[in-house]
Amino acid sequence: MTNRVRAGYLPGLAEQDVQWQVLAFGEGPGQVQVEVPVLTPDQMQALARRVRRSARDVLQRLTVSQIVAIVDAAIARLLDPADPHRQEAQRFLPAISGYDAEMVRLGLGSFLKAFRAPQLHRFLAEDFANPKVLDEFQPAAKGGAVRAFGPGLLVHVWAGNVPALPLWSLVCGLLVKAGNIGKLPSAEPLFAGLFARLLAQVHPPLADCLAIVWWRGGDGSAAPALFAEADTVLAYGSNHAVDQVRRQLPVTTRFLPYGHKLGFGMVSRAALDAQRAPATARLAAHDVVRYEQQGCYSPHLFYVERGGRVGPREFAQYLAGELANLQRRFPRRALALEDAQAIAGWRQAAELRTLAAPGAELLGGADAAWAVSYSDEPQPLAPTAANRCIQVVAVERLDDVVALVEPHAAFLQTAGIAADPAELFRLAGLLGRAGVTRVAAPGSMTAPEAGWHHDGRFNLLDLVRMVEIEQSAERAAERFAPYAQEDLG
Amino acid sequence: MDASQSAPALVESLLAFIAQDGCSDDAFDAMALRLFAHQHAHNEPFRRFCQGRGATPRQVRSWRDIPAVPINGFKDLTLSCVPPAGCQRVFMTSGTTRGEVKGRNWHPDLAVWNASFRGNFARRFMQGAPRIRMGILFPDEPAMPNSSLAHYLQYALQEFGAAGSAHYVGANGLDVAGVTEALSGAERSGEPFALLGASYSFVHLMDGLRSAGRSFRLPPGSRILDTGGYKKQSRDVDFDEFYDALAAAFGVPRERCINMYGMTELSSQFYDDGNAVVPSLKSGPHWIRSRLVDPLTGLQVAKGERGILVHCDLANYNSVTTILTEDVGVERDGGFLLLGRAQGAQAKGCSLAVEEFLKAAA
Numbered sequence: 001m002t003n004r005v006r007a008g009y010l011p012g013l014a015e016q017d018v019q020w021q022v023l024a025f026g027e028g029p030g031q032v033q034v035e036v037p038v039l040t041p042d043q044m045q046a047l048a049r050r051v052r053r054s055a056r057d058v059l060q061r062l063t064v065s066q067i068v069a070i071v072d073a074a075i076a077r078l079l080d081p082a083d084p085h086r087q088e089a090q091r092f093l094p095a096i097s098g099y100d101a102e103m104v105r106l107g108l109g110s111f112l113k114a115f116r117a118p119q120l121h122r123f124l125a126e127d128f129a130n131p132k133v134l135d136e137f138q139p140a141a142k143g144g145a146v147r148a149f150g151p152g153l154l155v156h157v158w159a160g161n162v163p164a165l166p167l168w169s170l171v172c173g174l175l176v177k178a179g180n181i182g183k184l185p186s187a188e189p190l191f192a193g194l195f196a197r198l199l200a201q202v203h204p205p206l207a208d209c210l211a212i213v214w215w216r217g218g219d220g221s222a223a224p225a226l227f228a229e230a231d232t233v234l235a236y237g238s239n240h241a242v243d244q245v246r247r248q249l250p251v252t253t254r255f256l257p258y259g260h261k262l263g264f265g266m267v268s269r270a271a272l273d274a275q276r277a278p279a280t281a282r283l284a285a286h287d288v289v290r291y292e293q294q295g296c297y298s299p300h301l302f303y304v305e306r307g308g309r310v311g312p313r314e315f316a317q318y319l320a321g322e323l324a325n326l327q328r329r330f331p332r333r334a335l336a337l338e339d340a341q342a343i344a345g346w347r348q349a350a351e352l353r354t355l356a357a358p359g360a361e362l363l364g365g366a367d368a369a370w371a372v373s374y375s376d377e378p379q380p381l382a383p384t385a386a387n388r389c390i391q392v393v394a395v396e397r398l399d400d401v402v403a404l405v406e407p408h409a410a411f412l413q414t415a416g417i418a419a420d421p422a423e424l425f426r427l428a429g430l431l432g433r434a435g436v437t438r439v440a441a442p443g444s445m446t447a448p449e450a451g452w453h454h455d456g457r458f459n460l461l462d463l464v465r466m467v468e469i470e471q472s473a474e475r476a477a478e479r480f481a482p483y484a485q486e487d488l489g
Numbered sequence: 490m491d492a493s494q495s496a497p498a499l500v501e502s503l504l505a506f507i508a509q510d511g512c513s514d515d516a517f518d519a520m521a522l523r524l525f526a527h528q529h530a531h532n533e534p535f536r537r538f539c540q541g542r543g544a545t546p547r548q549v550r551s552w553r554d555i556p557a558v559p560i561n562g563f564k565d566l567t568l569s570c571v572p573p574a575g576c577q578r579v580f581m582t583s584g585t586t587r588g589e590v591k592g593r594n595w596h597p598d599l600a601v602w603n604a605s606f607r608g609n610f611a612r613r614f615m616q617g618a619p620r621i622r623m624g625i626l627f628p629d630e631p632a633m634p635n636s637s638l639a640h641y642l643q644y645a646l647q648e649f650g651a652a653g654s655a656h657y658v659g660a661n662g663l664d665v666a667g668v669t670e671a672l673s674g675a676e677r678s679g680e681p682f683a684l685l686g687a688s689y690s691f692v693h694l695m696d697g698l699r700s701a702g703r704s705f706r707l708p709p710g711s712r713i714l715d716t717g718g719y720k721k722q723s724r725d726v727d728f729d730e731f732y733d734a735l736a737a738a739f740g741v742p743r744e745r746c747i748n749m750y751g752m753t754e755l756s757s758q759f760y761d762d763g764n765a766v767v768p769s770l771k772s773g774p775h776w777i778r779s780r781l782v783d784p785l786t787g788l789q790v791a792k793g794e795r796g797i798l799v800h801c802d803l804a805n806y807n808s809v810t811t812i813l814t815e816d817v818g819v820e821r822d823g824g825f826l827l828l829g830r831a832q833g834a835q836a837k838g839c840s841l842a843v844e845e846f847l848k849a850a851a
Contacts, residue, residue: 160839238845260841296839337784337795337817344784344797345815348559355537356565366786383841411841 003030005092007189008037009196009212012050018043021216023189025096032095034189036214041225047211048181048229052153054208055179064124064134067174070203072117077198079112085198089163089191097161097188098333099291104163107290110447111164115171119450124175126451127460134176134464143471148464150176151231151254157245159237161187162291167195168454169234170210176463180210181226185236189214217241224248232256232463256462258455261296261413262383263287264303264405265442266398266427267315268419272308278318280418283443285322287416288370289330290446293386296455297414297438297445300384301391303401312394313361316374320363323370323388332369332388339387346385347371381405398423402430409435413455416445496571496806499527500601503776503806507604511775520776520803521552524810531570535809538562552778557787557799557813563592563754568808571597576807580637582753594637594754594808605757605804606644609774613760614714614747615649618681621712623654624671626663626686626694637753638716642685651680663690665697672705672739681710684739688715688731688748695738706740713741716749728767750827754812756804759824772824776803781820784813792820795828 010018020035039047059067077083089108094101113119124131128148130138137145154173158166166182170192173180182192193212200207215222227233227245232254235245242257249255265287271280287299302319304312335343347362350373354360359376370388379393381404395401398419405412412435417424428439437456438448453459478484506512506520526546529536535558539545542556549555558568563582567573573595582592596602615621623646628636630643646654655671657664668684675682684691691713698704713735732743744763750771751758757777761769773779780789781796790796798818801811817828 162839165839236839238842240845258839260839260845262841294840298840300840335785337797341784341797341815341817344813345559345561347785348561348813349565351541352559352562352565355534355541386840 003092003095004033004035005088005190006035007184007193007212008214009193009200009210010037010039010047011054011200011208011211013039013043013047021214023186025098030095032092034092034096036184036186036189038215039213039222041221044213044222044225045229047213048153048226050208051179051181051211052229053179055177055210056152058205059174059179059209060177062177064131064175064177067177068117068120068124070199070206071115071120071171071174074195074199074202075112075115077202078195079109079116085194089194092190093163093188096190097163099161099163100330100333103290103330108164111167114448114450115167120171120175123451124460126453127458133466137467137469140468144474145469147467148176148461149467150178150464152179153230153232154178154180154463155226155230155233156180156182157233157235157237158182158185158192159187159241160185160294162295163188164191164195165236166192168459169236170195172459172463174210176460178232178463181230182210182212183223183226184212184214186214186217217244227253234258256457258296260411261455262381262408262411263295263297263299263414263416263445264301264381265299265416265445266401266419267302267304267442268398268417268423269305269308270420270423271418272305272310272315274309276418277308277310277315278322280442281315281318282322283418283441284416285319285326286443287445288319288323288388288390289326292332292388293384293390295446297440297448298386299390299414299416299445300386301379301381301393302416303393303395303398303404305398306394306396312392313359313374313376316361316363316372316392319390319392320370320372323364323372323390324368327369327388335387339385342385343371343387343389346373346389378404381408398427399430402434405431405436406434412436414438414440414445414448416440416442418442496527496597499523499806503601503803504604506803507601507608507774507776509775517775517778517803518551521555521801521810522546522549524803524806525549525555527806528570528809532568532809534562534566535568538566552801552811553780553789555801555811557782557811558809559813560592560752560754560815562812563594563808564590567593569595570807571595578640579635580640580753581635583636592753594756594805596756597807599640601804601806602640602756603644605774605776606641607648609758609760610645610649612774613762614645614683614712614749618649618710620649620651621681621683621710622652622671622675623650623683623685624668625654625656626658626668626684626690627656628658629656632659637751638687641751641758645685658686658690663693663697665694665701668694669698669701669703672707675707675711676705679708681712682707683712683714684741685714687717689717691715691735692731695734698738704738704740711739711741712745712747713739714747714749716751728764732764732767752800752812752814754805754808754814755800755802756806757802759827768826768828770821770824771818771827773800773802777801779818779825781818781825782813787813795819798825798827 019038021038023034025032078086093104132138133148137147140146156169196212227248234256235242236258239259304315350362361374364371373391375393415431415436539556544556576595577598578596580594625642627642630639633639657668732746735746736743744765746764748761749758759771759773761771779800784797798814798816818825
């Protein structure tokens with residue numbers, strides 16, 4: 001039996017008028033086939049105009065609190081294990097993304113919780129001192145009044161197989177009342193369309209305010225047809241992929257790129273005593289295992305300070321032990337030959353280092369579904385082959401790490417830090433200057449909190465235009481009011 | 490006994506082995522084990538590599554048991570049974586994938602390498618012809634003294650090239666006018682002609698000919714040898730397109746377009762019997778054997794499944810006989826299909842992939 005599911009969300013387009021292409025995930029009886037839409041440029045343009053119009057007529061007439069309530073209702077449905085949409089997601093996402101089913105279930109739960117009403121309000125409060133500016137003119141501190149307008153049409157180009165990731169930017173787009181059209185990531189083409197359908201069910205007037213499309217990377221003329229209609233384009237992916245999008249945009253289109261990132265962790269000697277070291281290693285292992293290090297916030301390397309009761313090498317051993325434990329609970333997905341080759345290459349390099357560098361060690365045999373490469377000497381930041389390959393590097397002082405990561409500022413985002421409070425703030429200052437934009441605790445690296453500033457940006461503020469009524473206009477208007485009194489003084 | 494004392498007898502046996510018509514499985518194993526013992530005894534980094542895998546001459550019973558050294562080992566380790574300073578030649582990889590670090594294969598002298606080349610080339614490419622006029626689309630040996638391909642092509646020209654054979658890649662790049670003249674001459678004379686070179690040079694040459702509006706019908710018996718693949722260096726073309734284009738540009742039927750698969754890290758080459766159908770079946774001479782493995786476990790994959798190629802090349806007597814490549818293949822009766830290099834796994838998520846990182850760091 002094959003499992004076939006249709007992806008995307010195309011209001012106003014009849015399914016039979018659209019061409020569909022099949023993307024296959026996995027092999028054998030568990031294979032999932034996802035049909036993705038291939039639109040003509042004309043269809044794309046018509047869709048874009050429809051979404052823009054509906055957003056103006058419907059979405060922009062709702063208050064931001066009403067939008068929060070609608071999203072909250074949709075998220076509540078997805079958090080309900082009995083809901084058919086949730087069941088569809090849970091049924092197909094493991095095969096599509098390749099992640100363990102239990103990992104997907106737990107991951108979805110903790111991810112979706114960040115989109116409930118209280119968290120969404122916090123999200124708004126993070127960017128807007130007074131979120132009512134999204135609804136109407138509000139007094140500005142400097143005088144006059146100010147109101148925030150989202151783009152009429154916001155296009156999202158999503159990437160990656162981390163389940164449900166498109167939700168971040170899609171919800172941002174909704175909160176600023178934009179008409180939203182998202183391009184499905186080929187690696188996880190299911191969730192965004194499913195969410196759009198659910199949203200239309202929860203609040204039918206929104207049905208035409210968003211659309212979910214697809215095109216083959218670097219292909220055809222449908223993408224430019226969409227970009228030509230957009231006010232703002234958000235793109236995720238490799239520098240190359242993001243650059244491809246940028247080149248297709250009219251110069252007046254606002255462009256917000258989110259490139260690939262490289263996460264790392266730091267463990268201070270304060271966290272390296274007999275009780276705390278194993279606990280920290282357990283949390284670090286969770287960060288490694290969750291989404292197989294495919295997230296922008298996933299760690300590829302832990303810098304561990306010498307001088308604690310537990311040494312860096314022992315920490316590496318604890319980490320190895322925890323990875324072995326987690327393999328029993330969340331087995332690593334079956335690897336494609338290319339992934340296996342990438343891991344083998346990384347392992348070989350680590351193995352050769354053990355022959356060349358004193359003290360270097362590779363933990364985890366060829367048959368283990370994880371590997372820890374330990375280095376006794378400082379190493380610059382570098383990605384691993386992911387899929388539970390992690391480096392542990394001993395450093396004299398955590399301050400030494402700054403110079404090791406700074407050359408890669410463009411790729412920095414999340415640092416997981418286990419340290420005492422004074423150290424935490426000092427290191428965060430140094431790392432912030434070096435390019436890091438998010439400091440999280442080990443164990444929380446892959447679960448950014450609601451309202452986080454993705455890559456150090458303002459998720460909502462970056463999307464809006466502030467429209468100001470200056471005091472002069474307000475004062476001048478006073479004179480033209482029917483009830484204006486001439487100053488007879 | 491140091492390697493310089495043991496080597497002459499070993500080299501002599503090897504040359505005799507290569508000169509044979511073929512060999513039994515047992516004879517191959519016997520020679521492979523003798524070489525393994527030699528390399529284990531005389532190359533310290535290799536011995537440590539084997540220790541890491543628990544492989545000693547006592548435990549290794551067949552060529553399949555010899556630990557396969559990843560080709561990166563040629564970058565990071567000195568894999569030579571004699572001090573490199575005493576070696577007549579060192580062939581180096583072009584080092585495109587890992588910055589400045591190049592893989593190195595040391596050769597005390599080229600007697601075995603050349604012997605391995607000669608008989609194999611005569612059978613698989615010359616196919617009985619004693620000499621043929623050659624156009625080489627690659628720099629000559631003095632220009633690239635550390636390139637095993639430059640040596641291969643220079644030696645081919647020396648041993649099998651008829652009068653008028655020449656190199657057409659020099660300091661100024663590909664000499665399209667020179668090749669054009671040689672090809673026209675061959676057309677007029679009716680004498681068979683052979684074009685040999687890197688696959689990407691053929692792509693450049695065909696681009697040049699196309700813009701000049703030229704194509705040729707080389708005389709019967711003409712042939713083409715390409716090697717090295719064309720990904721990354723040149724336009725991305727698929728195998729079918731490439732051999733169709735060769736046939737159209739030079740009038741050489743696809744079954745006479747032969748692809749050679751060789752590596753700096755080896756001392757022997759594989760060939761196919763033409764590329765009428767792609768991917769073509771590759772096979773080597775009796776002194777090299779290959780198997781397909783799971784890159785992580787090193788275990789052989791089921792016949793017909795994709796795996797990574799491991800080669801055991803007995804002519805590689807001074808470095809290591811058995812190497813783990815990064816090439817994907819499938820075993821078939823009589824050889825294997827070469828499916829190309831295992832592409833670095835693409836980033837599936839939004840975490841930075843190694844390839845992109847290296848590109849940014851370069």
